Amino acid sequence: MSNQVTGAQALVKSLEHAGVDVMFGIPGGAILPAYDPIYDSKIRHILVRHEQGAGHAATGYAQVTGRVGVCIATSGPGATNLVTPIGDAAMDSVPMVAITGQVPSAAIGTDAFQEADIRGITMPITKHNYLITNPDDIPRAIAEAFHIASTGRPGPVLVDIAKDALQKMTELKWPSKINLAGYNPKTKPDSQAIRDAAALIAQSRKPVLYIGGGVIKANASKQLLKLAELTGAPVVTTLMARGAFPDSHQLHLGMPGMHGTVAAVTALQKSDLLITLGARFDDRVTGKLSTFAVNAKIIHADIDPAEIGKNRFADVAIVGDVGEAITALIPALEAEFKKSKPDLTQWWSQMGSLRAKYPVGYDHPADGSVSPQYVIERIGAISGPDSIYVAGVGQHQMWASQFVKYEKPRTWLNSGGAGTMGYAVPAAMGAKVGAPDTTVWAIDGDGCFQMTNQELVTCALNNIPIKVAIINNESLGMVRQWQTLFYNSRYSNTSLESKRIPDFVKLADAMGCVGLRCDTTGDVDKVIKEAMAINDQPVVVDFSVFRDAMVWPMVAAGTSNDDIMVARETAPDWDSQEL
Amino acid sequence: MATHTLSVLVENSPGVLARVASLFSRRGYNIDSLAVGPTENSEISRMTIVLNLEGHALDQVIAQLFKLVNVIGISEMTEADSIKREALLVKVKAKKSDREKVLEVSKKFNGVIVDETDDSVTIEATGPSADIEALLNSLEQFGIKELVQSGLIALERGSITLADRTLSTSGVAISDPNSATADYQN
Numbered sequence: 001m002s003n004q005v006t007g008a009q010a011l012v013k014s015l016e017h018a019g020v021d022v023m024f025g026i027p028g029g030a031i032l033p034a035y036d037p038i039y040d041s042k043i044r045h046i047l048v049r050h051e052q053g054a055g056h057a058a059t060g061y062a063q064v065t066g067r068v069g070v071c072i073a074t075s076g077p078g079a080t081n082l083v084t085p086i087g088d089a090a091m092d093s094v095p096m097v098a099i100t101g102q103v104p105s106a107a108i109g110t111d112a113f114q115e116a117d118i119r120g121i122t123m124p125i126t127k128h129n130y131l132i133t134n135p136d137d138i139p140r141a142i143a144e145a146f147h148i149a150s151t152g153r154p155g156p157v158l159v160d161i162a163k164d165a166l167q168k169m170t171e172l173k174w175p176s177k178i179n180l181a182g183y184n185p186k187t188k189p190d191s192q193a194i195r196d197a198a199a200l201i202a203q204s205r206k207p208v209l210y211i212g213g214g215v216i217k218a219n220a221s222k223q224l225l226k227l228a229e230l231t232g233a234p235v236v237t238t239l240m241a242r243g244a245f246p247d248s249h250q251l252h253l254g255m256p257g258m259h260g261t262v263a264a265v266t267a268l269q270k271s272d273l274l275i276t277l278g279a280r281f282d283d284r285v286t287g288k289l290s291t292f293a294v295n296a297k298i299i300h301a302d303i304d305p306a307e308i309g310k311n312r313f314a315d316v317a318i319v320g321d322v323g324e325a326i327t328a329l330i331p332a333l334e335a336e337f338k339k340s341k342p343d344l345t346q347w348w349s350q351m352g353s354l355r356a357k358y359p360v361g362y363d364h365p366a367d368g369s370v371s372p373q374y375v376i377e378r379i380g381a382i383s384g385p386d387s388i389y390v391a392g393v394g395q396h397q398m399w400a401s402q403f404v405k406y407e408k409p410r411t412w413l414n415s416g417g418a419g420t421m422g423y424a425v426p427a428a429m430g431a432k433v434g435a436p437d438t439t440v441w442a443i444d445g446d447g448c449f450q451m452t453n454q455e456l457v458t459c460a461l462n463n464i465p466i467k468v469a470i471i472n473n474e475s476l477g478m479v480r481q482w483q484t485l486f487y488n489s490r491y492s493n494t495s496l497e498s499k500r501i502p503d504f505v506k507l508a509d510a511m512g513c514v515g516l517r518c519d520t521t522g523d524v525d526k527v528i529k530e531a532m533a534i535n536d537q538p539v540v541v542d543f544s545v546f547r548d549a550m551v552w553p554m555v556a557a558g559t560s561n562d563d564i565m566v567a568r569e570t571a572p573d574w575d576s577q578e579l
Numbered sequence: 580m581a582t583h584t585l586s587v588l589v590e591n592s593p594g595v596l597a598r599v600a601s602l603f604s605r606r607g608y609n610i611d612s613l614a615v616g617p618t619e620n621s622e623i624s625r626m627t628i629v630l631n632l633e634g635h636a637l638d639q640v641i642a643q644l645f646k647l648v649n650v651i652g653i654s655e656m657t658e659a660d661s662i663k664r665e666a667l668l669v670k671v672k673a674k675k676s677d678r679e680k681v682l683e684v685s686k687k688f689n690g691v692i693v694d695e696t697d698d699s700v701t702i703e704a705t706g707p708s709a710d711i712e713a714l715l716n717s718l719e720q721f722g723i724k725e726l727v728q729s730g731l732i733a734l735e736r737g738s739i740t741l742a743d744r745t746l747s748t749s750g751v752a753i754s755d756p757n758s759a760t761a762d763y764q765n
Contacts, residue, residue, distance in 0.1 A: 120597060123601045128648040131594070182589075182648050182649055182650050182651040304646070305642045306645070309638065310639060558762070
């Protein structure tokens with residue numbers, strides 16, 4: 001019996017074979033042959049309204065499920081519209097496979113209609129990419145793409161397929177094994193490095209567990225909890241790691257970085273040992289690098305060897321899966337602690353008092369308008385730690401990180417590295433598809449929302465009932481905050497006037513969603529509960545909030561973490577602290 | 580000395596040179612010269628890259644290169660343990676009166692005359708970079724009309740091959756404490 005199929009059929013069969021259950025995309029000329037077998041496939045295809053939405057939806061799906069997210073688009077503009085979400089996924093190490101159609105191979109290089117060199121364009125923002133012109137190569141490329149995207153440090157892989165390769169006949173053969181000479185991610189940590197790390201931890205008097213998003217990707221939260229309780233060290237979770245360790249846990253000092261808690265930032269600064277797990281010393285965490293944690297030795301565990309020593313020298317480098325590293329570290333540490341266990345009482349008395357004295361907080365605006373932080377805090381409190389929260393980028397993102405209490409991994413999604421405005425709505429859509437029985441809140445800004453809200457149409461038509469809270473301060477709020485602080489309150493092009501236009505409630509209604517409005521503090525709980533009660537339609541709530549609220553604490557860009565401000569022109573009262 | 584020579588084994592696949600160039604451009608690494616060609620294995624090409632690393636650590640460059648899926652093996656070619664050569668073709672002005680002297684200079688550096696006209700000769704030479712540079716300096720007096728250089732190629736001394744050495748390594752970076760990224764405002 002012959003196994004002859006078209007390249008397009010081979011593509012769809014390969015995607016099925018790779019375990020794909022859903023993909024997000026839009027057809028067009030060059031990818032059209034693939035959409036014919038998609039019509040018959042068991043894979044659910046969700047027709048989005050813009051390719052950027054397909055890409056972020058694939059990311060949201062991947063972040064929630066831990067599986068590879070898949071998006072599909074046509075050549076030229078279809079493909080270039082995927083560039084932002086692919087770059088976003090690369091920065092946040094999200095496993096994603098993007099499939100794009102390409103003009104017929106004979107037309108490649110001729111500036112043909114809807115031609116773009118998407119392989120060339122995405123080279124710096126993919127983990128790897130392919131241009132396929134021979135249908136025989138399709139199953140192997142798809143198998144490799146899923147393998148590369150999901151193993152090692154996860155990341156996006158693009159497979160660009162020429163239209164004629166989709167149309168020609170080929171034999172369907174799934175590769176029996178993947179043979180990539182140049183790709184062998186090391187997952188098992190070196191045992192000597194583990195012993196060295198354990199020895200350093202046993203000597204440390206001021207250790208901090210500096211936790212990054214790698215812990216969530218490695219599904220290592222349980223092991224982390226055990227390690228943290230074994231060491232008794234303070235834990236800080238970066239923006240990408242919120243939920244990796246319960247916020248309610250007594251060892252948790254919160255988020256470090258530009259808008260981190262005073263306790264978390266100071267713990268890193270004053271530490272003598274950073275136990276760095278799946279984090280990458282990002283500039284938003286370190287502040288001015290030469291002044292970052294100057295007295296600390298560094299243990300750095302990461303699956304990507306290129307992260308070791310990139311920004312900060314590692315005294316002990318552990319290359320491997322962070323879950324395996326933690327699992328190996330626990331018995332090594334128990335052995336060390338049998339000999340001697342350091343007394344962290346003094347360290348905790350300092351950090352504990354900072355945590356008590358400088359919790360993240362906010363004031364209700366004097367003019368009686370609604371505090372944006374209050375809205376976000378109430379959404380978190382009412383919807384609870386089992387819900388998934390997806391933020392855009394800006395002030396509301398920082399507040400959503402600060403004021404929602406995360407207890408579980410994969411309940412907090414945001415665009416951390418790339419800082420992609422417009423991430424929230426499509427990513428929430430993907431998250432809801434990945435976790436249909438979970439409440440998914442997009443906490444979005446009025447600026448972000450206006451970049452990608454058209455995917456609410458997709459949500460409405462495809463029974464994806466997400467909830468969107470627009471934190472409407474009628475501004476590009478974070479940019480406005482920088483203008484307030486660093487540009488003498490000259491608000492150049494940051495006023496969006498979105499309390500006037502558009503009417504978000506009408507817009508929601510027009511897109512097949514329920515639109516709700518909230519203008520007063522007293523109504524906040526009631527409206528949130530109203531939104532919670534609607535589960536058969538997407539809901540959009542326009543929360544009209546105080547325009548001049550700012551995100552605090554703040555370490556200004558390029559300055560030292562030592563210069564953290566708890567409020568405008570207010571540094572922590574260091575004199576009363578013995579550090 | 581901030582100059583390093585890397586020999587890089589890559590899969591002989593389309594776009595691999597662009598990937599390497601794109602990585603170097605994106606990360607701000609400066610390439611002094613780059614030579615690419617086939618190897619004993621038809622599926623593998625070899626790049627010899629001379630890097631001028633100001634402000635970047637070699638181990639970081641190697642680790643980033645290793646992340647490219649098409650990169651199979653990397654080794655630094657040190658002065659002591661490798662043979663390094665460059666090839667040169669140079670077209671020199673050579674009037675009748677100068678021709679004797681041009682040939683003499685060329686011979687001194689093991690150059691070979693590969694083309695001649697009434698007013699020029701083209702010399703082919705191969706050797707260590709320093710010899711090539713010395714040859715060019717000596718030819719300057721006659722007037723150099725045009726020249727082309729191959730970029731450095733290098734091979735490790737002894738019987739071991741780069742394929743033997745690198746096909747099993749995983750690209751673990753051992754970092755230099757002085758190599759950390761400089762301060763910047765973002």
